[in-house]
Amino acid sequence: MGIVEGLGLGLDVALSWTNVWFCFLGVLIGTLVGVIPGVGALAAISMLLPLSFYLDPTTAIVMLAGVYYGTVYGGSTAAILLNLPGVPSAAVACLDGYPMTKQGRGGVALFLTTIASFGGSMLGLLALVLFADAISDIGLSLRPADYFLLMTLGLVAAAAIPTGSPLKGLAMVLIGLAMGYVGTDIATGMARFAFGLPELLDGISLVALAMGIFGISEVVATAAQPRRKVAEQKITLRSMVPTRDDLRAMRMPVLRGAGIGGLFGALPGVGGTIACFISYATEKRLSRHPETFGHGAVEGLSASESANNSAIQTAFIPSLTLGIPGDAVMALMLGALIIHGITPGPLLIEQQPGMFWGLIVSFVLGNLFLVILNIPLIGIWLKLLSIPYHFLFPAIVVFICFGAYSVNANPFDVWMLAVLGAVGWMLMLFGFQPAPLLLGFILGPMIEENLRRSLQLSRGDFGTFVSDGLSIGLTLAIVALLVMAVVKPVMAARRRGRAAQGG
Amino acid sequence: MRRMNILAGAICVFAGAMFGAMALTLPTGSLSRMGPGFLPLATAVGLICVGVAIALFDRDETGLALPEEIRAQLRPLLAVLAAIALFALGIDRLGLMPTSALATFTASFAMRRISLVSRIVLSLVVMVICTAIFHFGLRLSVSLVGG
Numbered sequence: 152m153g154i155v156e157g158l159g160l161g162l163d164v165a166l167s168w169t170n171v172w173f174c175f176l177g178v179l180i181g182t183l184v185g186v187i188p189g190v191g192a193l194a195a196i197s198m199l200l201p202l203s204f205y206l207d208p209t210t211a212i213v214m215l216a217g218v219y220y221g222t223v224y225g226g227s228t229a230a231i232l233l234n235l236p237g238v239p240s241a242a243v244a245c246l247d248g249y250p251m252t253k254q255g256r257g258g259v260a261l262f263l264t265t266i267a268s269f270g271g272s273m274l275g276l277l278a279l280v281l282f283a284d285a286i287s288d289i290g291l292s293l294r295p296a297d298y299f300l301l302m303t304l305g306l307v308a309a310a311a312i313p314t315g316s317p318l319k320g321l322a323m324v325l326i327g328l329a330m331g332y333v334g335t336d337i338a339t340g341m342a343r344f345a346f347g348l349p350e351l352l353d354g355i356s357l358v359a360l361a362m363g364i365f366g367i368s369e370v371v372a373t374a375a376q377p378r379r380k381v382a383e384q385k386i387t388l389r390s391m392v393p394t395r396d397d398l399r400a401m402r403m404p405v406l407r408g409a410g411i412g413g414l415f416g417a418l419p420g421v422g423g424t425i426a427c428f429i430s431y432a433t434e435k436r437l438s439r440h441p442e443t444f445g446h447g448a449v450e451g452l453s454a455s456e457s458a459n460n461s462a463i464q465t466a467f468i469p470s471l472t473l474g475i476p477g478d479a480v481m482a483l484m485l486g487a488l489i490i491h492g493i494t495p496g497p498l499l500i501e502q503q504p505g506m507f508w509g510l511i512v513s514f515v516l517g518n519l520f521l522v523i524l525n526i527p528l529i530g531i532w533l534k535l536l537s538i539p540y541h542f543l544f545p546a547i548v549v550f551i552c553f554g555a556y557s558v559n560a561n562p563f564d565v566w567m568l569a570v571l572g573a574v575g576w577m578l579m580l581f582g583f584q585p586a587p588l589l590l591g592f593i594l595g596p597m598i599e600e601n602l603r604r605s606l607q608l609s610r611g612d613f614g615t616f617v618s619d620g621l622s623i624g625l626t627l628a629i630v631a632l633l634v635m636a637v638v639k640p641v642m643a644a645r646r647r648g649r650a651a652q653g654g
Numbered sequence: 655m656r657r658m659n660i661l662a663g664a665i666c667v668f669a670g671a672m673f674g675a676m677a678l679t680l681p682t683g684s685l686s687r688m689g690p691g692f693l694p695l696a697t698a699v700g701l702i703c704v705g706v707a708i709a710l711f712d713r714d715e716t717g718l719a720l721p722e723e724i725r726a727q728l729r730p731l732l733a734v735l736a737a738i739a740l741f742a743l744g745i746d747r748l749g750l751m752p753t754s755a756l757a758t759f760t761a762s763f764a765m766r767r768i769s770l771v772s773r774i775v776l777s778l779v780v781m782v783i784c785t786a787i788f789h790f791g792l793r794l795s796v797s798l799v800g801g
Contacts, residue, residue: 319708322705325704336690339689370764371730371734375730541765544761545761557794560796565745573731581658581662581719583662599693607688637707643714647713
């Protein structure tokens with residue numbers, strides 16, 4: 152199917168009343184959780200996951216994706232006005248957005264980030280439309296060994312690249328893999344780690360795990376924070392009008408940001424946050440006035456927002472065409488598709504053209520909704536920032552319980568939620584990031600299946616992982632990342648030891 | 655803070671050892687025909703190694719909780735876990751309405767300094783919302799009151 156035909160089909164699917172409504176609902180919820188500090192896309196999507204089982208799979212994925220990109224738009228609002236990043240990737244928006252607010256240009260900053268976000272999204276989407284088919288074709292020619300290596304690379308990259316300790320990231324991936332083994336082994340039908348509980352034979356419930364690990368510990372951590380008094384901000388539409396210089400200054404940064412974001416978004420395990428930082432650094436280096444960065448430079452703000460949104464769009468490329476999610480949010484959405492009986496992979500576009508193209512068109516629609524939500528309706532979100540959102544948390548806890556319960560109508564999953572919530576909270580205390588765990592949990596069974604199949608085909612010969620250019624490259628990348636993950640902390644420890652001796 | 659990282663490594667080693675011990679009871683098979691215990695065992699060994707490395711070398715302090723933060727979080731943690739347990743016990747016995755109200759009331763103790771009236775009002779509001787969404791909206795098959 153060509154792109155034009157595909158978009159025609161997508162228009163048909165996406166413009167049905169149900170899909171328009173759930174797309175709107177998704178971006179609305181996304182903006183909401185983005186604006187409220189302390190609740191991220193992961194917690195929101197894991198809470199909506201059980202609700203999405205009642206929907207048609209296309210509608211479900213349209214809504215969940217809307218939440219995902221909606222949080223990015225919302226996340227920059229609190230970052231610009233209050234210097235509080237609503238989501239991790241919004242940290243870069245604080246750097247120049249908040250100084251603009253202090254200079255009385257907060258409205259302009261909000262307007263520019265919205266425009267930059269929209270531009271970045273559309274450019275990323277263009278890349279998705281252009282490359283998805285070609286990558287699906289490549290996907291069909293990949294061997295199980297290549298899939299095993301690609302997924303392992305994604306896991307190792309997700310563990311080693313983000314901020315924080317790479318060793319702890321690896322530990323979380325391994326714990327996630329371990330949790331993924333629980334249940335019936337597909338190849339032999341043997342029960343593993345089920346403790347004789349029939350409820351565990353189907354594995355740990357994805358919903359209970361995601362909500363336990365993300366939802367519960369976030370609620371607990373945020374409820375413990377002292378209540379913040381937020382001064383009400385007044386942003387009028389008139390104050391949002393940018394100057395002609397602003398618009399001229401943001402043009403190239405948006406394009407470059409979209410390019411950087413698009414590239415990093417498509418790589419498994421890297422994602423938007425890294426792309427934000429890199430595009431910000433790039434603009435600073437290219438700028439003739441690098442000293443303005445950090446004091447309200449329009450270039451930095453628009454480049455990072457554009458990169459972030461572009462990365463989210465291209466992150467759908469490996470997820471939908473190869474079935475390899477690049478980050479935990481994507482993994483959760485793929486988990487939702489799998490529960491609906493749809494296996495993401497190279498055949499998805501061919502077998503579910505309505506879903507693929509409908510999703511693409513819904514991205515355009517959703518981003519248009521977001522522009523409306525974030526420019527003319529910005530006042531509503533500013534009001535929200537002044538609500539004592541502590542009152543929301545008991546309600547969130549009860550919604551989470553209903554979510555876990557409703558999947559199988561079984562209180563067992565609610566008990567699992569409590570256990571996993573306690574585990575997730577404890578892991579958080581020690582600086583373990585929950586995202587790699589979820590990625591490991593979802594990719595684990597797929598990795599095991601592909602490893603088994605590839606070693607069966609090669610009769611136990613590990614040479615199959617270095618048999619051609621692609622597999623050698625992937626193996627080298629995995630080894631390099633692993634070495635980096637282990638060597639970095641060891642070197643840092645050495646340096647400290649030496650500094651301590653010298654001092 | 656160094657102690658926290660050593661403890662973090664120890665937790666990984668312990669979890670890996672427990673998991674590995676369970677994995678040993680499963681057949682590992684051969685490389686060309688992997689048994690159900692093969693990858694779990696490999697994962698457990700990996701986890702133990704990473705745990706040792708964390709305890710020995712990890713000086714990264716990103717995200718480590720301070721003792722006063724842990725103390726501040728104990729109350730919300732207990733309230734939230736109690737609310738979840740109450741939900742698990744109540745949902746099939748008491749029905750949707752009383753369970754959602756009771757669980758909200760319990761979870762509200764995560765917050766200090768709220769009047770009893772606010773807690774009760776909040777519980778009733780959440781109960782009404784949950785009834786609307788889960789009973790009338792999604793038609794969850796659980797009785798409104800009673801088991």
